[in-house]
Amino acid sequence: MKTYKIALIKGDGIGPEIIDEAVKVLDAVASCCDIEFSYEEALMGGCAYDITGDPLPQETINISLNSDAVLFGAIGGQKWDNLPREKRPESGLLRFRKELGVYANLRPATVFDELINASSLKPEVIKGVDLMVVRELIGGIYFGEPRGRDENRGWNTMVYTRDEIVRIAHQAFKIAMTRSKRVCSIDKANVLDVSQLWRDVVTEVGREYPEVELTHMYVDNAAMQLIRDPRQFDVMLTGNIFGDILSDEASMLSGSIGLLPSASIGAKIGVYEPIHGSAPDIAGQGIANPIATILSASMMLRYALGENIAADKIESAVKRALKEGYRTKDLAQYDAKEVCSTSEMGSIIANYAAK
Ligand code: IPM
Numbered sequence: 150m151k152t153y154k155i156a157l158i159k160g161d162g163i164g165p166e167i168i169d170e171a172v173k174v175l176d177a178v179a180s181c182c183d184i185e186f187s188y189e190e191a192l193m194g195g196c197a198y199d200i201t202g203d204p205l206p207q208e209t210i211n212i213s214l215n216s217d218a219v220l221f222g223a224i225g226g227q228k229w230d231n232l233p234r235e236k237r238p239e240s241g242l243l244r245f246r247k248e249l250g251v252y253a254n255l256r257p258a259t260v261f262d263e264l265i266n267a268s269s270l271k272p273e274v275i276k277g278v279d280l281m282v283v284r285e286l287i288g289g290i291y292f293g294e295p296r297g298r299d300e301n302r303g304w305n306t307m308v309y310t311r312d313e314i315v316r317i318a319h320q321a322f323k324i325a326m327t328r329s330k331r332v333c334s335i336d337k338a339n340v341l342d343v344s345q346l347w348r349d350v351v352t353e354v355g356r357e358y359p360e361v362e363l364t365h366m367y368v369d370n371a372a373m374q375l376i377r378d379p380r381q382f383d384v385m386l387t388g389n390i391f392g393d394i395l396s397d398e399a400s401m402l403s404g405s406i407g408l409l410p411s412a413s414i415g416a417k418i419g420v421y422e423p424i425h426g427s428a429p430d431i432a433g434q435g436i437a438n439p440i441a442t443i444l445s446a447s448m449m450l451r452y453a454l455g456e457n458i459a460a461d462k463i464e465s466a467v468k469r470a471l472k473e474g475y476r477t478k479d480l481a482q483y484d485a486k487e488v489c490s491t492s493e494m495g496s497i498i499a500n501y502a503a504k
């Protein structure tokens with residue numbers, strides 16, 4: 150039997166509740182796939198700041214680097230919003246991504262047929278949507294220097310080097326090869342120099358993947374096209390901030406941001422996390438939707454551990470729970486047969502996944 154070491158970073162708000170459910174589901178599939186998980190918890194975000202004075206203690210990095218993969222909940226909350234920037238939960242997360250070197254953030258957006266009415270868009274526009282945002286995660290304007298502010302001016306720098314663009318472009322083309330073989334690269338090359346380089350380098354890398362159709366789109370148009378006709382997209386390749394924005398937009402195609410997982414990869418150890426935040430307003434009430442985190446655990450099985458059968462089992466279990474009409478509160482108005490709590494949803498999915 151194979152044992153995998155998983156670092157668990159529960160974080161703030163609903164983080165602990167949703168991670169507990171993902172662990173339940175992982176343990177359920179483990180028993181029937183001849184694998185086993187050992188978990189080690191680590192602190193990040195506001196809870197880490199409260200205990201250690203640092204939103205990202207060194208121990209968390211050590212535990213993560215010592216694991217096979219990191220499963221991460223969510224961080225942040227109003228309580229910590231007024232701290233100096235480097236003490237804020239979000240700074241801990243950005244530093245974490247950078248320290249691990251996870252430069253590629255994969256954010257799939259799919260529409261479950263069972264939830265076709267949950268989206269604010271018309272069913273005929275979103276039926277069958279299956280796209281993947283491949284977002285560069287440790288460069289661009291989030292990290293560029295110089296940055297700063299004084300009394301009257303604030304400044305950040307959007308910068309990409311050729312090497313940074315090359316490696317994220319390869320990720321996008323490789324992923325496209327396993328899907329519908331289409332990459333749409335997003336930029337603002339009509340205005341930004343950094344985007345002109347981005348477009349040129351992506352085009353060069355694209356020549357190594359003759360089977361993949363490469364198109365380019367300005368980010369403002371992409372924001373519109375995502376709502377107008379989202380099925381035109383297969384892989385959307387973006388820089389850091391454009392991907393941050395477009396992936397939130399894409400999540401709404403599916404009806405609830407509580408459904409979408411993500412994987413941050415490219416380094417030895419990957420980070421698997423829901424794309425939603427810590428939702429402090431609903432924390433502790435048992436109403437959060439654990440599905441995004443459960444599907445993140447499934448991405449972890451697939452991308453980090455190569456346990457595709459276990460990953461498939463989790464995905465089927467989620468689909469089955471939705472098909473049978475189980476819904477957490479966020480989706481209660483959409484064809485629900487039974488409204489369930491966070492932990493009931495976790496148990497139902499775990500139960501199906503174990504079969
Ligand atoms: C995300 C989040 C983060 C980001 C924040 C919390 C720093 O919005 O993962 O999309 O901007 O990358």
Ligand code: MG
Pocket residue numbers: 393394397
């Ligand atoms: Mg975001």
